[in-house]
Amino acid sequence: MHSQEWAQLKDALDRANYWLLVPVLGLLLASHWLRALRWKQLIDSMGYNTSRINCFLGVMIGYFVNLGAPRLGEVVKCTILARYEKVPADKLVGTIVAERAFDVVCLVIVFGLTFFFQYDVIHTLTSGKLDALFRTASGQTSYIKILMLLAVAAVLFFIGRWFLNKFSHIGPVGKVRNIIINIWHGLTSVKGVKNKPLFFFYTIGIWCLYLFSTWFGFFAIGATSHLTIIDALSVLAMGSVGMIVSPGGIGAYPLLIQKTVSFYNVPAIPFGLALGWLLWFGQFLSFVLFGTISFILLPRINKKLHYQIIAHEGPADHPNENI
Known part of the structure; x- marks a missing residue:
């Protein structure tokens, strides 16, 4: 950016x-x-009885570590719970796969809702090219085109499936196949969860809170305060991509937010970029603040619980299950 843009x-x-x-x-x-309560459900479905507070502190420490070493945070939070809850770390890795699988599905749903509610914006951006896929020359909806597109999608699906199975011995192909298989196994692992409605409630709640936190961030800047919660859907979708493609979302997250809000007649510079950095800072601050506190609290809380167990000679299985 130029010096004038930096000043703005x-x-x-x-x-x-x-x-x-x-x-x-x-x-x-x-x-x-x-998220911690949902993780606890997945762990408890394997026959263990973990404490809510340890799951939560592990989640926050994992987020904190991910800021400096992407994906290492998942290993760290599994290691933490394995130490304090005596759950085998390799079994905890399976729960992480399940969590990520549901997050992928939720992100796809967010993109779908964005397309549904923000169709006018997408239509404007594509200059009507999207309509051409579904309409005849006279402007009427072409059901034949829709069926043809669905047929092509189905054919591509089966060709892709055959290709992944046939050439799974090739390194990159095998990795893609394993990722898909792990996602599927993660999605089906919810069968072992006792209270499935509560599990889905947690999942929906997580993403609704993400959405509301994004929407609240709009009001911090006057030029974006007019944006609605529906507009926040597209910002959430693109922001989630930014958090995936770069460590901690730094750089990519603000840039994608800047591009997204510019579709709603918000000047990309300075207000779009300012919003992007502000929303990113909010997430960064939550990871650093709550992660640091979790690092401090984790050993102290578990030390206190350990002494309580000795003093009261509590049951050996897990007296802190309801914490």
Whole structure:
């Protein structure tokens, strides 16, 4: 960016209402708590009885570690729970696969909802080219084209499936096949969860809280305060991609948010980029703040529980299950 654009960005950030990060942090913290409860359900379905607080602290420490070493956080949180809850780490890895599988499905659903609710925006961006796929020359809906597209999609699906099975011995092909298989196994592992409606409630709740935290962030900048919660769907979708493609979302997340809100007549520079960095900072702050606190609390809480067990001679299985 030019020096003038940097000055505009700094001015936009200086004018932002940072107090609105407080409810954003609260919503993000609630989403992390629901994620911990969902993880506990998956672990308990294997016959273990883990504590809620240890699951939550493990989740937060995992997020914190991911900021510096992407994906290592998943290993760390499994190691933590294996140490304090005596659950085999290799079994915990399977629950991580299940969690990621449901997150992938939820992200696809978010993109689908974005397409449904933001069709007018997508239509504008594609200059009507999208309509050509589904309409005749006279402008009427072409059901034949729709059926043909579905048929092509089905054929591509079966060809892709055959290709992955036939050439799975080739390195890259085998890796893609294993990823798909792991996602499927993760999705089907929910069969062992006792309270399935609660599991799906947690899953929906996590993404709803992500959505509301994004929407609240809009009000921190005057130029984006008019955006609606429906607009937040597209921001959430693209922001999630940004968090995936770069460590901690740094760089990619603000850039994708900037591009997305520019579709709603928000000046990309400075306000779109300012919003992107503000929303990213909110997530970064939640990981650092709650992750650091979790590092401090984890050994202290478990040490206290250990002494309580000795003092009261509690049952050996897990007296802290309801914490």
